[in-house]
Amino acid sequence: MNRLDDEKLRASCDEQGMISVIDRFGAQCEEAIERDAQLEWSKLPIGKSIDKVVVCGMGGSAMAGDIAKRFAKSLLFINRSYTLPSFVDRHTLIIAISYSGNTAETISSLTAGLEAGAVPLVIASGGELEKISRAEGIPFLKIPSGYQPRAAIGHLSLPLLITLARLDLLKEIGPWKAILQELDRVRVQCTFSVPTEDNPAKQLASALSGRIPIVYGTVDNTCLVAMRWKAQINENAKQPAFWNSFPELNHNEILALVRADLLAEQHVLLLENDYDLPENRRRIEIMTDLFATHKVPFTRVKAEGTSELAQVFAQIYLGDYVSYYLALLNGVNPTPVELIEGFKQALATKETEDRGG
Numbered sequence: 001m002n003r004l005d006d007e008k009l010r011a012s013c014d015e016q017g018m019i020s021v022i023d024r025f026g027a028q029c030e031e032a033i034e035r036d037a038q039l040e041w042s043k044l045p046i047g048k049s050i051d052k053v054v055v056c057g058m059g060g061s062a063m064a065g066d067i068a069k070r071f072a073k074s075l076l077f078i079n080r081s082y083t084l085p086s087f088v089d090r091h092t093l094i095i096a097i098s099y100s101g102n103t104a105e106t107i108s109s110l111t112a113g114l115e116a117g118a119v120p121l122v123i124a125s126g127g128e129l130e131k132i133s134r135a136e137g138i139p140f141l142k143i144p145s146g147y148q149p150r151a152a153i154g155h156l157s158l159p160l161l162i163t164l165a166r167l168d169l170l171k172e173i174g175p176w177k178a179i180l181q182e183l184d185r186v187r188v189q190c191t192f193s194v195p196t197e198d199n200p201a202k203q204l205a206s207a208l209s210g211r212i213p214i215v216y217g218t219v220d221n222t223c224l225v226a227m228r229w230k231a232q233i234n235e236n237a238k239q240p241a242f243w244n245s246f247p248e249l250n251h252n253e254i255l256a257l258v259r260a261d262l263l264a265e266q267h268v269l270l271l272e273n274d275y276d277l278p279e280n281r282r283r284i285e286i287m288t289d290l291f292a293t294h295k296v297p298f299t300r301v302k303a304e305g306t307s308e309l310a311q312v313f314a315q316i317y318l319g320d321y322v323s324y325y326l327a328l329l330n331g332v333n334p335t336p337v338e339l340i341e342g343f344k345q346a347l348a349t350k351e352t353e354d355r356g357g
Contacts, residue, residue, distance in 0.1 A: 056113070202325050
């Protein structure tokens with residue numbers, strides 16, 4: 001029996017049942033789409049002159065902004081900082097997204113946006129951001145609590161996409177149903193009950209086991225998926241992973257192949273979909289030849305789906321399964337992120353000390 005088909009291994013590592021959360025991702029996305037009716041549409045800036053959007057968030061919440069940026073019609077800036085860029089003004093829609101509602105950087109940037117006269121919107125499960133929204137009369141969408149933030153990407157990203165579509169700030173992305181159909185296909189192929197010999201996620205996790213994944217996407221396309229894969233491998237599998245994108249990597253990182261021996265255990269993942277530019281497809285082909293020459297193992301991961309958005313979500317979903325199976329092979333629990341929580345506590349303590357508390 002393959003290790004990844006061992007129910008005892010799954011039960012011993014996955015004490016909180018992360019696999020059930022991953023399996024329900026399609027249902028989560030369907031619920032998020034239906035939550036459209038709960039948004040306080042009367043408070044939204046429909047009809048106002050909005051010429052740019054700033055999405056403020058960190059981690060999985062910021063990833064929702066990365067997805068939106070991929071399909072936005074107007075300027076959309078992802079703000080992963082305590083402060084805001086100088087161009088924010090009263091013609092800016094500032095969307096603060098924080099799963100917990102207590103992300104310090106997001107609260108700080110929302111406050112700065114209000115001071116700049118920007119038009120605000122908040123998406124969170126509660127916390128301080130809900131309190132601010134209620135006090136300031138800010139449109140607020142409350143999403144379900146109880147998830148790890150990284151596992152709530154459907155609840156975070158789809159309301160954002162729907163909002164931008166309502167405001168005519170999103171390009172045509174096809175029917176929402178296309179996403180759900182593709183996510184169901186991935187689940188059927190990759191859920192734990194499917195044996196390794198028929199399970200593409202288990203097969204890819206096996207190829208990555210004991211190695212350092214290097215995930216490559218293409219700019220303005222699969223680069224956001226590459227970032228997501230890297231983060232999920234970090235958080236779920238608790239192992240190093242890195243990402244980059246074409247064509248930028250051909251202007252610097254390519255030279256690392258000269259000393260591929262320094263990363264003898266690397267395995268490159270090339271993320272592809274139907275919307276890669278021909279120029280980047282040529283770059284990928286050349287890189288595969290170089291990987292073979294320098295004996296760097298690699299795997300090409302092609303997305304499927306009937307729309308751009310469906311392909312993005314399907315590839316994200318596959319990566320979630322791969323990171324989960326890597327966690328099992330590493331013998332670690334995919335749910336807790338103890339170092340992150342410990343860091344937050346240490347930071348809070350230091351901030352109190354610096355304020356003289």
